[in-house]
Amino acid sequence: MTAETVFGKIVSGEIPVEFLAETDRVVAFNDMHPQAPVHILVIPKTSAYANVAELAAGDPDLLAEIVQVSRELAERFADGDFRLIFNNGANAGQTVFHVHAHVLAGGLEEGSLVGS
Ligand code: AMP
8 A cells, every 4th residue: 555645535535525426446526726627637446556557557447447437527527528647756747646647628728738
C-alpha cells in the first residue's frame, strides 16, 4: 500500500465529495481546479497504485474500466469526445500519488493540458 492521499480519503468518505459515477472498483468526481468546461477525475477505489504505469502493470482490467467510465462521463457531460490525461511522476506534474485519470471535455482549447 502507498501512503494515504487525499484521494484515499475521498474514497473512504473522510473527505466528502459528490460522486458523478461509481462502480464496484472506480469513482469519479469533479476536479476542484477545473481546467476545461468538463474536468472530472476518475480513480480506482484501491490505493494500491500510485500512477498509471503501476496500474497498467498490476491490473490492466482496472485501467480499462477507468477508460470506459471516462467515456461514459464524456457522453453524459459533453459531446462524447474527451482528452484523457494521466500525469505519471512528480516531474510530469503529478501531485497526488493515487492513480487518477483527468477527463477533459466540452469546448477544449487546442493544447490545453493539465499541469502545463
Ligand atoms: P495531478 O497533478 O495529476 O496529480 O492531479 C491532481 C488533481 O487533483 C489536481 O487537478 C487537483 O486540482 C485535484 N484535487 C486535489 N484535491 C482535490 C479534492 N479534494 N477534490 C477534487 N480535486 C482535487
